[in-house]
Amino acid sequence: MITHFFNQMPALVVVVPMLAAPLVVLAHRQWAAWLIFVGACWAIFGMAFLLFVEAKIAGQVSYAVGGWAPPFGIQLVIDPFNALVLLLVTGVAALTSLYARASIAAEIVAERGYLVYALLLLCIAGLVGITITGDAFNLFVFLEISSLSSYALIAMGPKRRALLSAFQYLIMGTVGGTFLLIGIGLVFMMTGTLNMADLASRLPPVADTHTVQAALAFIVVGLSLKAALFPLHVWLPNAYTYAPSVVSAFISATATKVAVYAVFRFVFTVFGVDYAFGTLPLGEVLLVLSAIAMIAASLAAIFQTDVKRLLAWSSIAQMGYIVAGFALATPDGISAGLVHLLNHGLIKGALFMAVGALFWRLRGSSINDLAGMGRAMPVTSAAFVVGGLSLIGVPATAGFISKWVLLSALFEAHRYLLVAMLLLASLLSIIYVGRVIEALYFRARPDDVTEHAHGEAPLGMQLATWALIAANIAIGLHATPELGAAQRAAAGLMGGGT
Amino acid sequence: MMDFFNDTVAGLFNYWIVFGLMMIGFYTVIAHDNLVKKLIGLNVFQTSVFILYISMGDIRGATAPILIDGQAIYAHPLPQVLILTAIVVGVSTTALGLALIVRIHEAYGAIEEDDVLAADFATQDAEDATEQARSAQARATEPHAPADADDGAEREESRPS
Amino acid sequence: MREHTVLRIVTQLVVAPILIFALYVQFHGEYSPGGGFQAGVIFASAIVLYGLIFGVEAARRAIPPTALRIGAALGLLVFGGTGVATMLLGGNFLEYDVLLPKPEKGQHYGLIIIELGVGITVASVMIAIFYVFAGRGRHRDEDEPA
Numbered sequence: 001m002i003t004h005f006f007n008q009m010p011a012l013v014v015v016v017p018m019l020a021a022p023l024v025v026l027a028h029r030q031w032a033a034w035l036i037f038v039g040a041c042w043a044i045f046g047m048a049f050l051l052f053v054e055a056k057i058a059g060q061v062s063y064a065v066g067g068w069a070p071p072f073g074i075q076l077v078i079d080p081f082n083a084l085v086l087l088l089v090t091g092v093a094a095l096t097s098l099y100a101r102a103s104i105a106a107e108i109v110a111e112r113g114y115l116v117y118a119l120l121l122l123c124i125a126g127l128v129g130i131t132i133t134g135d136a137f138n139l140f141v142f143l144e145i146s147s148l149s150s151y152a153l154i155a156m157g158p159k160r161r162a163l164l165s166a167f168q169y170l171i172m173g174t175v176g177g178t179f180l181l182i183g184i185g186l187v188f189m190m191t192g193t194l195n196m197a198d199l200a201s202r203l204p205p206v207a208d209t210h211t212v213q214a215a216l217a218f219i220v221v222g223l224s225l226k227a228a229l230f231p232l233h234v235w236l237p238n239a240y241t242y243a244p245s246v247v248s249a250f251i252s253a254t255a256t257k258v259a260v261y262a263v264f265r266f267v268f269t270v271f272g273v274d275y276a277f278g279t280l281p282l283g284e285v286l287l288v289l290s291a292i293a294m295i296a297a298s299l300a301a302i303f304q305t306d307v308k309r310l311l312a313w314s315s316i317a318q319m320g321y322i323v324a325g326f327a328l329a330t331p332d333g334i335s336a337g338l339v340h341l342l343n344h345g346l347i348k349g350a351l352f353m354a355v356g357a358l359f360w361r362l363r364g365s366s367i368n369d370l371a372g373m374g375r376a377m378p379v380t381s382a383a384f385v386v387g388g389l390s391l392i393g394v395p396a397t398a399g400f401i402s403k404w405v406l407l408s409a410l411f412e413a414h415r416y417l418l419v420a421m422l423l424l425a426s427l428l429s430i431i432y433v434g435r436v437i438e439a440l441y442f443r444a445r446p447d448d449v450t451e452h453a454h455g456e457a458p459l460g461m462q463l464a465t466w467a468l469i470a471a472n473i474a475i476g477l478h479a480t481p482e483l484g485a486a487q488r489a490a491a492g493l494m495g496g497g498t
Numbered sequence: 499m500m501d502f503f504n505d506t507v508a509g510l511f512n513y514w515i516v517f518g519l520m521m522i523g524f525y526t527v528i529a530h531d532n533l534v535k536k537l538i539g540l541n542v543f544q545t546s547v548f549i550l551y552i553s554m555g556d557i558r559g560a561t562a563p564i565l566i567d568g569q570a571i572y573a574h575p576l577p578q579v580l581i582l583t584a585i586v587v588g589v590s591t592t593a594l595g596l597a598l599i600v601r602i603h604e605a606y607g608a609i610e611e612d613d614v615l616a617a618d619f620a621t622q623d624a625e626d627a628t629e630q631a632r633s634a635q636a637r638a639t640e641p642h643a644p645a646d647a648d649d650g651a652e653r654e655e656s657r658p659s
Numbered sequence: 660m661r662e663h664t665v666l667r668i669v670t671q672l673v674v675a676p677i678l679i680f681a682l683y684v685q686f687h688g689e690y691s692p693g694g695g696f697q698a699g700v701i702f703a704s705a706i707v708l709y710g711l712i713f714g715v716e717a718a719r720r721a722i723p724p725t726a727l728r729i730g731a732a733l734g735l736l737v738f739g740g741t742g743v744a745t746m747l748l749g750g751n752f753l754e755y756d757v758l759l760p761k762p763e764k765g766q767h768y769g770l771i772i773i774e775l776g777v778g779i780t781v782a783s784v785m786i787a788i789f790y791v792f793a794g795r796g797r798h799r800d801e802d803e804p805a
Contacts, residue, residue: 004749011742011752019739022732067754137580144587148594155598160605161621164614167598171527174540174591181547181584188577189554305629366625368632446632586696593788600795 006054009047010063010076010132013086016040016047017093017125024118030105033114038097040121044128045094048086055083056485059492062134070134071195077134081489084338085261086131088345092253092468093124096246099353099464102457103246106360107158116156120250123149127258136184136194136270139262143180143226146258147173150251157242165238172225172235179222186215187270199270207275216276219266227259229286229323230293233316240312245356248308252315253349257341260319264326264337268493277329286327291421293320298428302435307355308365310432311348314391317425318344324418325406332409334490339482340402343475347390347399350468354384357457357465367436372445379456381440383465388433390472393426398475405483512553519546533602533609537595544588551577551584663712670712677705685778689767695774699781707789715793724790727783734780738773745769 020040024033054061055078063076078086104116126146133139151173155166188194190211191202206212221232228236236256240248267276277283294317301313322344325337357380358373359365374381390397403426410419456462475482507514519542526539555577563572599609606614685698710718742752750757755769 004746008746008752011746015739015742015752019736019743022735022739025728025732026736028728063751065752067751067756137583141583141587144591148587148590151594151598155601161618163598163602163605164618167533167595167602170591170595170598171536171540175524175527175543177587178544178547182550185547185551185554192574305626305633366629368629582696597788597791600792 006050007063009051009054010061010078011065013044013047013051013090013132014076014125014129016044017121017128021118021121021125024114024121028114030110030113033117034097034101037100037117037121041090041093041097041124044124045090048083048090048128051078052083052087054078055080056488071193071198074138075134075195075197076132077197078132079489080485080492081338082131082261082265084342084485084489085258086128088342089124089127089131089254089258091471092250092345092349093120095349095353095464095467096120096250098460098467099249099356100246101460103356103360103461104244107244107246108156112156116153116244116246119149119153120247122146123153123250123255127254130258130262134196136187136196136199136266138194139265140177140180140184143259143262144177146255147177147226150247150255153247153251154239154243156247157244159242161238162242165235165242169235169239172232176222176225176232179218179225181222183215183218183222186211186218190215196265196270200272203271204275207271207279212271213280216267216271216280216282220263220282223259223263223266227256227263227319227323228316229260229319230289230297230316233293233297233319236316237309237312240315240352241306241309245352245359249349249352249356252311252352253345256315256319257322257345260322260326260341264334264493267326268334273329273494283327283329286323287415287418290320290322290324290327291418293317294324294421294425295428298425298432301432302428304432305368306366307358307370307436308352310367310436311351311355314429314432315344315348317429318348318391320425321402321406321422324422325409328409328413328415330409330413331487331490331494332405332412334493335483335486336402336405336409338486338489339405339479342482342486343390343398343402343472346468346471346475347387350387350465350472351384351391353461353465353468354380354387357461358384360457360461361455367439370436370439371443372440374441376445377456379462380465383462383469384440385437386469387472388437390469390476392429392433396473396476398472398479400476401479401482512549516546516550516553519543519549531611533599533611533614534596536611537592537599540595541588541592544584544591548581548584548588551581666712670708674705674709677708678702681705681778681782685774686771688774689770695777696781698774699778699783700785702778702782703785703789706786710789710793715790718786719790719794722786724787727787727790730783731780731787734776734778734783737776737779739776741769741772741776 017040020036024036027033027036051061059079061078062070064070065074065076067073100117100120104113108116123146126142126144126149129142130139130146133142151166151170154169155163157165184194187199187203190206190209191199193199193202203212225232240252243251267273267282297313297317297320301310301317304310304313318340322337322341325333325335325340327333328337355365358370358377361377362369362373386397390399393399393403403422407419407422410416410422523539523541523543523546527536527543530536530539555574557571557573560571560573561569563575602614603609606617608614608617681698681702684693684701685695688694688698706718706722709721741755741758745754745757746752748757753769753773755765756762758765758769
């Protein structure tokens with residue numbers, strides 16, 4: 001029975017949140033909905049951890065949905081690469097569940113609260129599905145599940161601008177999703193298969209055709225839209241700014257990361273390193289774009305008056321770092337990209353959670369609203385400071401580790417211009433993080449709001465924020481396990497097999 | 499000339515249809531200002547991809563994939579199944595998009611993107627002005643001295659309905 | 660449109676056959692073209708027609724929004740529950756072979772059950788979408804699945 005349970009875990013990681021969503025709808029009451037949400041999130045986090053260990057020992061865990069053997073049926077695959085992403089998604093989901101109770105109660109009309117939990121569960125199910133599926137079309141379906149739920153979640157934001165942001169994201173996201181569908185259709189046309197491992201073995205004979213080249217272009221562009229890779233990032237700042245706090249925290253930490261994962265799952269596993277980076281100049285294109293993203297988005301972040309929008313622009317810059325790592329297509333580069341993908345998820349999750357806690361108290365997230373909050377909410381403000389230092393890349397934080405490995409990978413590949421860009425972008429990040437910290441600690445609170453703006457955020461919110469901060473510091477102090485796991489993942493990808 | 503016509507124009511006619519629909523849809527999404535028309539364009543765009551898949555599964559002279567004596571060629575059933583899923587996704591997207599448009603109409607009283615954005619920019623400008631005034635005031639006052647002047651300007655936080 | 664006699668009478672005649680046709684498409688789906696999605700949409704179209712002619716209020720009385728919320732969730736649970744049942748019986752997710760002693764029977768009935776789940780969800784969601792759009796601005800029901 002126990003071994004049977006272990007064998008079923010790959011399916012359960014997707015099925016549990018997907019079935020918890022209708023249960024939440026049936027439960028309807030907010031506390032019951034929250035309990036189901038917490039239970040489902042922690043259950044999949046536990047299973048994700050076990051799967052991570054299993055993938056580390058066995059090299060790969062495969063699951064045939066419906067008992068139909070791959071390549072005919074849908075296959076779920078967990079290898080060292082996506083096990084790490086799976087761990088990030090489920091871990092952030094588990095902490096979000098603690099955070100959600102107070103945040104949703106404060107920001108969403110009570111009778112719609114259960115809908116937020118249901119949509120979050122569907123979004124989690126979609127993201128987990130994208131991460132572990134080994135089937136190209138199944139990936140599209142999960143991508144749309146997560147996207148549709150995130151459009152609805154963003155539209156639930158408190159201001160009316162949330163609606164237009166969600167609509168713009170819907171238009172761009174659907175165009176991206178349809179591009180992916182075209183790309184998958186084209187490779188299916190050439191090979192007659194949808195299984196990623198099978199595609200990888202059947203594509204080389206037909207790789208010289210325009211159809212396959214177009215397919216790669218469509219897939220990379222479609223998924224880059226979801227990943228908010230410059231210049232396809234236009235939807236992101238508004239969406240993150242106007243979404244409810246808990247949604248900003250969860251989506252910023254996971255959704256774009258999973259989309260980047262999907263891009264490079266296709267590029268490395270399906271099309272192969274030699275084809276994408278040798279025959280076609282994908283690496284050069286991505287490196288140039290990521291360099292522009294680092295500088296331009298960091299500059300834009302400096303001039304924002306709203307902290308959530310500032311963090312959103314910083315996310316676009318950080319996507320540049322991640323993509324730069326992967327686009328080097330060297331083992332060191334890939335592992336650096338992967339490490340920063342994980343670390344940035346933890347950093348941005350923590351920062352958005354801290355801002356959400358401040359928003360919970362202040363009902364506003366402009367930098368001026370934050371004036372003097374360092375004394376009114378010392379614990380939350382301290383969390384923001386540590387998270388901000390990690391974002392800058394100060395030693396003993398996770399941000400330092402990822403920038404260190406990224407810089408050494410860039411040096412090794414002799415990309416000195418990119419090294420300079422990355423350092424410049426880090427300097428810019430000091431400025432924008434510094435602006436927020438200056439407001440928090442070195443400004444007095446305006447007289448008119450001091451009375452109701454004292455006291456810390458609820459325990460659940462603080463706990464989740466500090467758990468992510470603790471993860472940041474833990475990785476910063478002892479990065480060997482993470483680096484080892486990332487190197488194994490990179491070696492597996494370069495080996496060209498799932 | 500005739501070969502070109504047979505091979506590229508007539509032989510690939512389904513791709514020409516797909517290509518045409520795709521560009522019409524995409525252009526509508528980009529060029530039109532009206533949110534409903536944008537959504538219609540998105541639907542046309544998606545439909546072109548559905549046709550791409552469906553036409554890919556068709557084989558001339560083939561029947562449905564049911565075992566019949568004397569019939570050796572079957573059409574590929576998989577693209578249709580895939581596209582049924584994609585159609586469901588498209589329907590959901592359209593429903594969600596229309597729901598958002600209804601709410602946008604209620605909140606802004608307009609469904610032309612320019613009007614909605616103009617309303618937004620007005621709010622944004624007012625907010626920016628307030629924020630700048632507050633920043634200036636914060637710089638003018640000493641960090642630890644109590645702020646003497648009331649910062650007056652009201653923030654537009656709420657929205658109708 | 661309640662005053663149009665022709666429309667009213669025709670609707671009264673047609674709604675029941677549409678519902679029955681939806682059930683036919685639902686339960687005959689594994690032999691002939693059809694299945695849960697199509698059946699759900701046909702079923703919903705009957706209710707939409709009824710609502711258009713006799714008013715959304717009448718349709719709401721026939722199928723209240725709360726029932727739709729429960730139906731949408733229940734259909735998904737039937738689908739997923741079948742998958743969980745196959746797991747409990749020792750198979751993989753949605754491996755219908757293990758449902759019944761004979762694998763082909765298991766496939767047969769498993770498919771019917773999950774298509775039923777799909778049908779319930781699709782019908783509920785389609786009707787809910789109709790209610791939400793048609794009732795907007797006139798009547799706000801807090802139980803309305805938004």
